[in-house]
Amino acid sequence: MILKTIQQRRSIFPAQYSKEPVRNEQIEQLFEAANWAPTHRKTEPWRFYVVTGDRLENLGDFLAKTYRTTTDKFSEFKFEKIKAKPQQASHVIVICMERDPKERVPEWEEIAATAMAVQNMWLMATELKLGSYWSSPSLVEHMEKFLPMKENEKCLGLFYVGNYDDESPRGVRQPIENKVTWL
Ligand SMILES: Cc1cc2nc3c(=O)[nH]c(=O)nc-3n(C[C@H](O)[C@H](O)[C@H](O)COP(=O)(O)O)c2cc1C
Numbered sequence: 001m002i003l004k005t006i007q008q009r010r011s012i013f014p015a016q017y018s019k020e021p022v023r024n025e026q027i028e029q030l031f032e033a034a035n036w037a038p039t040h041r042k043t044e045p046w047r048f049y050v051v052t053g054d055r056l057e058n059l060g061d062f063l064a065k066t067y068r069t070t071t072d073k074f075s076e077f078k079f080e081k082i083k084a085k086p087q088q089a090s091h092v093i094v095i096c097m098e099r100d101p102k103e104r105v106p107e108w109e110e111i112a113a114t115a116m117a118v119q120n121m122w123l124m125a126t127e128l129k130l131g132s133y134w135s136s137p138s139l140v141e142h143m144e145k146f147l148p149m150k151e152n153e154k155c156l157g158l159f160y161v162g163n164y165d166d167e168s169p170r171g172v173r174q175p176i177e178n179k180v181t182w183l
Pocket residue numbers: 009010011012133134135136137157171
């Protein structure tokens with residue numbers, strides 16, 4: 001049942017992943033799911049860059065260096081944490097949105113469609129019993145220095161993926177009744 005998968009989907013963080021790499025075919029399954037997100041005027045704005053293997057160390061170095069040069073409150077502890085994190089994952093999928101060149105829909109709709117693509121990936125990861133989560137540090141504003149991004153692309157975060165051997169932790173939500181008004 002889809003509701004069960006939706007309820008079991010959790011943010012599982014890189015420190016919780018096992019060392020076993022995720023197979024690239026599984027990552028491709030995530031993308032297949034992502035690609036079926038709804039999209040106004042069929043702009044299909046989601047773009048993904050896959051970082052894995054040796055490149056994970058490069059990503060950690062880049063993020064840590066960017067942190068050092070952009071923060072006004074430097075902490076050595078945080079620097080080391082940022083640097084080490086990508087290598088705790090099997091794959092890091094950089095989430096980008098490519099703006100329709102003709103701007104036929106508002107930007108928020110392109111971001112919404114990309115977020116729906118990410119939700120599809122996240123649900124697929126849940127079914128495949130992979131750990132994953134969407135991380136959105138402000139550092140991603142600088143990703144064009146790390147990736148061959150186009151000018152009309154915007155980075156919306158990093159989707160960390162790894163094998164996770166434990167049960168999905170229980171989630172917590174406020175009751176839906178508090179958020180719905182029937183007229
Ligand atoms: C757009 C978006 C950005 C997020 N960015 C972060 C983040 O930067 N750091 C973080 O710890 N979690 C981040 N999360 C994950 C949320 O913290 C998480 O979804 C929330 O705590 C609910 O937990 P659950 O995903 O296990 O249900 C993000 C989630 C979304 C949808």
